[in-house]
Amino acid sequence: MTVSLFPLGWGHYLAGGLLIGAGVSLLFILTGWIGGMSTVFSSTWSYVSRRPFFQQPRFIETRAWRLVFALGLILGAALWWQWLGPVGGIRTSVPLWQLGAGGLLVGFGARLSNGCTSGHGICGLASFQWPSLMAVLTFMVTGFITANLVLFLGGH
Amino acid sequence: MTLAKFLAVIASGILFGFGLAVASMISPEVVLSFLRFRDFGLMLVMGGAVCVTLLAYRYAPRLLSRPWLEEQFSVRPSALDRDTVLGAAIFGMGWGLCGVCPGPAIAGLGAGNWPLLVAVAGIAVGAYAQGWLQDRTPVRHH
Numbered sequence: 001m002t003v004s005l006f007p008l009g010w011g012h013y014l015a016g017g018l019l020i021g022a023g024v025s026l027l028f029i030l031t032g033w034i035g036g037m038s039t040v041f042s043s044t045w046s047y048v049s050r051r052p053f054f055q056q057p058r059f060i061e062t063r064a065w066r067l068v069f070a071l072g073l074i075l076g077a078a079l080w081w082q083w084l085g086p087v088g089g090i091r092t093s094v095p096l097w098q099l100g101a102g103g104l105l106v107g108f109g110a111r112l113s114n115g116c117t118s119g120h121g122i123c124g125l126a127s128f129q130w131p132s133l134m135a136v137l138t139f140m141v142t143g144f145i146t147a148n149l150v151l152f153l154g155g156h
Numbered sequence: 157m158t159l160a161k162f163l164a165v166i167a168s169g170i171l172f173g174f175g176l177a178v179a180s181m182i183s184p185e186v187v188l189s190f191l192r193f194r195d196f197g198l199m200l201v202m203g204g205a206v207c208v209t210l211l212a213y214r215y216a217p218r219l220l221s222r223p224w225l226e227e228q229f230s231v232r233p234s235a236l237d238r239d240t241v242l243g244a245a246i247f248g249m250g251w252g253l254c255g256v257c258p259g260p261a262i263a264g265l266g267a268g269n270w271p272l273l274v275a276v277a278g279i280a281v282g283a284y285a286q287g288w289l290q291d292r293t294p295v296r297h298h
Contacts, residue, residue: 005195005196006195006196006197006200007194007195008180008186008195008197010197010200012178012179012180012197013179013180013197013198013200013201013204014200014201014203014204015175015178015179015204016175016176016177016178016179016180016181016201016204017175017179017200017201017202017203017204017205017208018175018204018205018207018208019171019172019174019175019178019179020171020172020175020176020179020201020204020205020208021175021204021205021206021207021208021209021212022171022175022208023168023169023170023171023172023173023174023175024168024172024205024208024209024212025208025209025211025212025213025216026164026167026168026171027164027165027168027169028209028212028213028216028223028229028230029212029216029220029223029224030161030164030168030223030224030225031161031164031165031223031224031225031226032222032223032226032227032228032229032230033165033226033230034230034231034232035168035172036232037257037258037259037262038257038258038279038283040258040262041258041279041280041282041283042283042286042287044280045280045283045284045287049284049287051287051288051291052291053287053288053290053291054287064157065157065161065165068157068162068165068166068169069165069166069168069169069172070169070262071166071169072165072166072167072168072169072170072171072172072173073169073170073172073173073176073259073262073263073266074173074262074263074265074266075166075169075170075173075266076169076170076171076172076173076174076175076176076177076263076266077173077174077176077177077182077263077264077265077266077267078173078266078267079170079173079174079266080173080174080177080178080266080267081177081266081267081268084177084178085177085267088268089267089268089269090182090183090264090267090268090269091268091269091270091271092183092184092185092255092264092269092271092272093185094184094185094188094254094255094256094271096271096274098253098254099184099254099256099271099272099274099275099278100254100274100275100277100278101250101253101254101278102250102251102252102253102254102255102256102275102278103250103254103256103261103274103275103276103277103278103279103281103282104250104278104279104281104282104285105246105247105249105250105251105253105282106247106250106251106254106256106257106258106261106275106278106279106282107250107258107278107279107280107281107282107283107284107285107286108243108246108247108250108282108283108285108286109243109244109245109246109247109248109249109250109282110243110247110257110258110279110282110283111243111282111283111286111287112239112242112243112246112247112286113239113240113241113242113243113244113246113247114233114235114239114240114243115240115244116247116257116258116259117202117251117257117258117259118257118258118259119232120244121202121206122202122205122206122209123209123213123232124232124234125202125206125210126206126209126210126212126213127213127231127232127234129232129234130236131234131235131236131237131240132234134236134240134241134244135240135241135243135244136244138241138244138245138248139244139245139247139248139251140248141248142244142245142246142247142248142249142251142252143191143248143249143251143252144191144192144193144248144252145249145252146191146248146249146250146251146252146253147188147191147192147252147253147255148191148192148252149252150252150253151192156188
């Protein structure tokens, strides 16, 4: 008996991926902007923090549309919820401490690396950027090690 | 921001967020089962997204003299240095711990996945810490 690579089916994964690509592509065709999602977590700080790092032009000049883009993500998922999703919505059972501690590392690491799963993984790879390929391979490996270590140690 | 740009960005974001939800990436459980080799769906999500984006990034600048609402097509800044790899390694550790990355953390809120607010807060604090640290290390500003 073979073990399925996609025990929950594969069509929704591919369809979702194509839609994500369509969103990033539409943004580029209409505005020429690159739609990675981690930068908004730095650029939004420029509204409240006077630190020189956050006052860089690359954050000031893009902070408004990045927030609008993030709002679009929320609206898009809300549309899916109303139209196709379960009545009660999605509720993760991953413990809050894992979400909080993991989030800290995700935010710090993605901004240090200047990209995340969408910035390096989608925009970077689609631009044939070798640094992004290195970044993707690196976070896949450390992600795989950590996720399995958490399981081994009895986490969620 | 003009109304046209606002509508362009929000429509693009809606497609992105809708796609993340369709692909079930707003459930950290699905991402974690990929990282545990139980479900390879994330490869299809990323593969599908890269294929479409690649076409746009490659052909839009050839077919259009400029984007519809702006002066020029941006080029993604890119550098292979220590920070790119070290940051990715740290990002991956966090990703493997919580199963959440920046896009799904934000989008998940739209589908009622309220616990992801904790992840969003964590990411925001982590991003602040990174900026704070950069200001203390005078050499690297990329």
